[in-house]
Structure formats: C-alpha cells, structure tokens
Amino acid sequence: MAEVFDAIVLGVGGFGSGAAYHLARRGLRVLGLDRFGPAHDQGSSHGETRIIRKAYFEHSDYVPLLLRAYDLWADLEAESQQQLFWKCGLMLAGLPDSEAISGARFSASQHGLTIENLSASAATNRWPGFRVPDAFDAIFEPDAGFLKVEDCVRTHLDRATAYGATLLFDEPVVSWSSTGREVRVRTATHEFVAASLVITAGSWAASVLADLKLPLQVLRKPVLWFETTSPAYNLDASMPTFYFEMPPVGQVSNVPHTFYGFPSLDGQVLKVAQHSGGDIVTDPLLVDRQLYDADLRPIVNFLQTCLPAVRPQPARHSTCLYTVTPDRHFVVDRHPEFSNVVVGCGFSGHGFKFTSVLGSVFADLATTGRTELPIEFLNLARLSGRKPLAVGRSP
DSSP: OOEEEEEEEEOOSHHHHHHHHHHHHTTOOEEEEOSSOTTOSSSSSOSSEEEEOSSOSSOGGGHHHHHHHHHHHHHHHHHHTOOOEEOOOEEEEEOTTSHHHHHHHHHHHHHTOOOEEEEHHHHHHHSTTOOOOTTOEEEEETTOEEEEHHHHHHHHHHHHHHTTOEEEOSOOEEEEEEOSSOEEEEESSOEEEEEEEEEOOGGGHHHHTGGGOOOOEEEEEEEEEEEESOGGGBGGGTOOEEEEEEOOOTTSOOSOEEEEEOOBSSSSEEEEEEOSOOEEESOGGGOOOOOOHHHHHHHHHHHHHHOTTEEEEEEEEEEEEEEEOTTSOOEEEEOSSOTTEEEEEOOTTSOGGGHHHHHHHHHHHHHHSOOSSOOGGGOSGGGGTSSOOOOOSOO
C-alpha cells in the first residue's frame, strides 16, 4: 500500500532541502527523497562556500528575491542558532562596460543598493592581495559575503525533520505521475502518494522531466583550493569574496573568462574557480572528477595576473555540476500539464544563494498554486519561445 503525504520533494539538495523545510514548517506532511545522502558532494550544492550578493549583474529582477533570501537566511540562523552567512563583502572587477560592472551598477541604481565604485589602483591599495588590471573598474558591495553551503543544506534538512518531515536518502526515484489532483512517486522499493510534488532534481532534472524536453545542459566545473603566501588573503584581514571578468584572449572566442573566489578561512588556502566554460556532461552519474591541465591552466593564469601571492599548484579540488538553461536564468514554475507539480531547475551555477527564498516559493506554488514573490521572468514557457524573459536591465 502506498504511503500518503501532503507533499513530496524529489531531490533534497540545495533547493529541495529549502522546499522541504518551508513545506514542513507550514504544517504539511512532507516526504523528501534523494538518490544520495544528505548534503552530498555529487551534484551542485557542496564545496564549503557560496557567494551571496544583492547587486545582481545577471538580471536586476533577481534583486527582490535576494532581499527576501537575506531575510530568510537570517530567520534560519536565528531558528537553528547556527551561523550560515558571513558578511565580508564582494569585490567585482572588470572593464567598465563588462557585464559584471555595468550590470551591478544598474541593479544597484534600480533598487537603491549600496555599492562603492573604485579605481583599479584604489582596489589594489585597499586589498593588497589583489592586482587589479589598470584598465578595470572595481565595485565593492559591503552587504555581500558567503554562505557555508553544506551547513545550509544540513540546517534546512534538520529543521524540516524537526517540523515532522520524513526524509529518505539513497532512494532513487524510478517514476512519477500526476492526475492533476494527486501525484504518485515510485522508487525501487516504495510507492508514495501526495497532493503535490516539487521536483528539484538538479543535474538529473532533464531526465526526471523528460516529458518537457527541457533544453538543459550539464557542465563539469572543477573547484580548487590553493595555498596562500600572504595573510592579506585571510578572512580576518578583511579580504572579501571576489569576481573578476577578464576580457577574451586572442581570436578564438569573444566570451569573457570569469573567475570567482573567497577569502582564506583557515589562513592557509583559498578557494578559486572559473565560472565561465566547462565540459558538457552526458551522464551526471559518470562525471570525470579528475583534475587536468586544461582545467588548471586558465585558473593559474588568472591567479598569476590578479592574485600573485597564491601558489599555483592546487592543494585540493572538487567537482561541481552546473545545470544551465540557454539564457542562464532559472526555471521556477508549475508543470504546464499538471498544476500540482512544481518545477525548479536550471540554476546555471548562480542559484544556491536563492535556496532559502525559492524554497518558500516552491512551498507557495505547491500549496496555493501562486506566490507573491516576483518569479514571472523565470517562467518555463520562455524556453519553448512562447514568452520572452522580462527585461530587467539595459543590455
């Protein structure tokens, strides 16, 4: 006999853990299912830290969601009595007309956010661990910082359990179906029924939602930790998180190379990764997690140019997966055929900071079919060309 719940969450990593928490907090009988263990390292929500920021250069329409995300992270910290967010600021660096610089300035102007505009020399003087190229502008966002990613996932899961949620791990889903009034989910050993289903399957979203034929692409993204030779990189030395948009090199591509990183948390190593590029993954279960010279070379070149007191040989590495949409914006919507199925996917390598607020949005959609938060620009229909993305900032 099938076990009955009010809501089922398929995939309880970053976004699913937030959904399970918010659903359970509202008093629903919640089941969370995941093919791996809690806060695992096989997908997208691991690797110690994630940047969180408000002056969103990708699209200013994200800013209202971010403001609510900040509030919900603070609520979760207060409820769990655990620090999850470190406010150390963010330095953006790039050419004046780069996406990072122009986009952050536009979002800050549109939403009245606090940023500081700096010259390259002023940024290098303020943070001597950086060498900002002379042609660059820099922006400092004081309200930015980082989240401890595994702690955030575990805390959402722990609090969901405290509110009565049932969480089953190492339990791959075989199939799901919906009549529009109820959903049925099968694993190899169990069958479950609920009024609604939230699908937050990460890099497995395309196969779990095969009926939608979503144009999702999974990218392999190495993340590396390098030894430092200067205390200027330490968190307690006021080192911020950082993002550099480097101009294209040569005639091979006109796409900028973008890199991001974090202050050293232990005074020994700092984390750096390339946000641009990435190898296409055909099967997320068979990701090549080895580190190759082709992975390392652009990051080392960036370090030698912009963070010269960092040793070029990595102390360790991990592998993250980006699940990207064609326009690099999220999908947050209800299934076009089954109104009791909520879809969250395609977070494109910049989504984790939203797991608090979108967990709440998924709970709204699963229980009432609507939300007061502005998610229209993240609609599913735009991927089929039926509805364009809302214009949130100048090109």
